[in-house]
Amino acid sequence: xxxxxxxxxxxxxxxxxxxxxxxxxxxxxxxxxxxxxxxxxxxxxxxxxxxxxxxxxxxxxxxxxxxxxxxxxxxxxxxxxxxxxxxxxxxxxxxxxxxxxxxxxxxxxxxxxxxxxxxxxxxxxxxxxxxxxxxxxxxxxxxxxxxxxxxxxxxxxxxxxxxxxxxxxxxxxxxxxxxxxxxxxxxxxxxxxxxxxxxxxxxxxxxxxxxxxxxxxxxxxxxxxxxxxxxxxxxxxxxxxxxxxxxxxxxxxxxxxxxxxxxxxxxxxxxxxxxxxxxxxxxxxxxxxxxxxxxxxxxxxxxxxxxxxxxxxxxxxxxxxxxxxxxxxxxxxxxxxxx
Numbered sequence: 001x002x003x004x005x006x007x008x009x010x011x012x013x014x015x016x017x018x019x020x021x022x023x024x025x026x027x028x029x030x031x032x033x034x035x036x037x038x039x040x041x042x043x044x045x046x047x048x049x050x051x052x053x054x055x056x057x058x059x060x061x062x063x064x065x066x067x068x069x070x071x072x073x074x075x076x077x078x079x080x081x082x083x084x085x086x087x088x089x090x091x092x093x094x095x096x097x098x099x100x101x102x103x104x105x106x107x108x109x110x111x112x113x114x115x116x117x118x119x120x121x122x123x124x125x126x127x128x129x130x131x132x133x134x135x136x137x138x139x140x141x142x143x144x145x146x147x148x149x150x151x152x153x154x155x156x157x158x159x160x161x162x163x164x165x166x167x168x169x170x171x172x173x174x175x176x177x178x179x180x181x182x183x184x185x186x187x188x189x190x191x192x193x194x195x196x197x198x199x200x201x202x203x204x205x206x207x208x209x210x211x212x213x214x215x216x217x218x219x220x221x222x223x224x225x226x227x228x229x230x231x232x233x234x235x236x237x238x239x240x241x242x243x244x245x246x247x248x249x250x251x252x253x254x255x256x257x258x259x260x261x262x263x264x265x266x267x268x269x270x271x272x273x274x275x276x277x278x279x280x281x282x283x284x285x286x287x288x289x290x291x292x293x294x295x296x297x298x299x300x301x302x303x304x305x306x307x308x309x310x311x312x313x314x315x316x317x318x319x320x321x322x323x324x325x326x327x328x329x330x331x332x333x334x335x336x337x338x339x
Contacts, residue, residue, distance in 0.1 A: 091264060097326045098259050105324060106252035115167065115253045122236065126250055127156035127163065129240065132170075167254065171276050174249045177262035179321040180311075180330045183230070184223070184302055185294045186241040191221045201239070205229045223302050227310045235317060246320040259325065303330055304337035 105111065115123050132153045155163050177185075190197035202218025209225045210216070230238070235247050251259075258275070260268030269284035303311065311332055315322075322329055 087264075087267075091261075091267070094261070094326055095259065098324065101324050101326070102251050102259075105320070112250070112253040115163075115250075118250070118253055122250075124156065125236070125248075126253065128154055129248060130155035130254070132158075132166065171258070171272075172254060172256045173258040173260060173272055174245075174251070174256050175260040175262055175265065175268065176245050176249075176321070176325045178327045179244070179318040180303065181294050181299055182245075182262075183227075183242055183318075184299055187221075187223055187226045188292070188294070190241060191219065191226070195219075201229075224306050224310060227306065227314055230317070231310070231314050244318050244321050246324060251324065300337075300339075303332050306332075308332050 112118050115126050118126065132155065155166060158166070191202050198218035198221075200218075202221045203216060204218075205221050205225050206213035206216035206218060209228050230242060235244060238244075238247075240248060249256075258268075258272060260272065266284055273282060273284070311330060315329065321327065
């Protein structure tokens with residue numbers, strides 16, 4: 001009987017881990033808080049990042065272009081013949097930049113070397129988001145959101161020795177996304193479509209940041225109000241959908257074998273499936289027709305209609321997501337916004 005498919009978690013899950021190096025299986029990653037002094041040091045060491053934001057300098061620095069999945073060299077895709085697939089060299093360069101940056105930051109003495117060195121609350125958050133991907137779905141053709149399944153297994157459900165074994169032996173990976181695009185996507189989805197989030201967060205956000213907003217149902221939160229809420233919220237208390245990826249997935253406490261990009265979701269998912277030697281019939285599920293992606297034009301509109309002060313004040317909370325994962329800082333210069 002063919003083995004059951006072992007699939008990556010549906011995007012935009014914070015993290016997912018694959019299979020054992022000897023016998024493919026699966027596992028993923030979660031959450032932690034960066035010491036404030038280290039964050040301050042990172043900002044200072046980055047040659048005046050915030051000053052460069054204001055001058056629009058850093059916005060011109062782009063990471064290697066990320067090509068769509070069609071060019072990925074894989075037994076699941078097109079191409080072959082031993083030739084380098086289009087965009088694959090750029091992807092390798094990007095992975096190298098990320099790996100070098102993470103090693104440099106995580107090599108600092110104050111940084112945790114394992115999940116067991118984390119405070120109890122942060123460790124619980126990490127393990128609650130480390131998903132074990134072994135037989136998560138019987139078929140790749142099901143039409144559902146994987147994060148809505150109730151029978152998924154997380155490392156937090158396991159005993160300490162079982163957790164340690166999987167962290168040591170399983171192939172672990174995460175997928176990251178442009179921080180501002182991720183925040184905008186969360187804002188549009190949670191406050192525009194999901195009543196639970198409107199009632200739990202939206203009502204309080206409007207009440208807190210809008211004059212005479214006590215009668216709001218939470219479905220009319222503005223993007224600026226959402227950013228003000230993030231600015232005031234403690235990172236470790238944030239919801240997983242807008243908590244910084246650094247805190248959510250903690251790449252210092254968990255040694256991830258692969259960091260994929262949302263921008264190359266299908267291609268990088270194929271890379272993971274290839275690495276864990278999954279059966280050829282296992283593939284990453286197709287994007288659902290109801291999904292409304294954040295386009296460059298949409299992001300441009302929201303950023304350029306938001307007070308620059310808000311964006312600049314918020315950036316320190318997400319600065320490691322930009323720097324560790326090689327994403328350009330948002331360009332909100334007058335020249336860019338006139339385009």
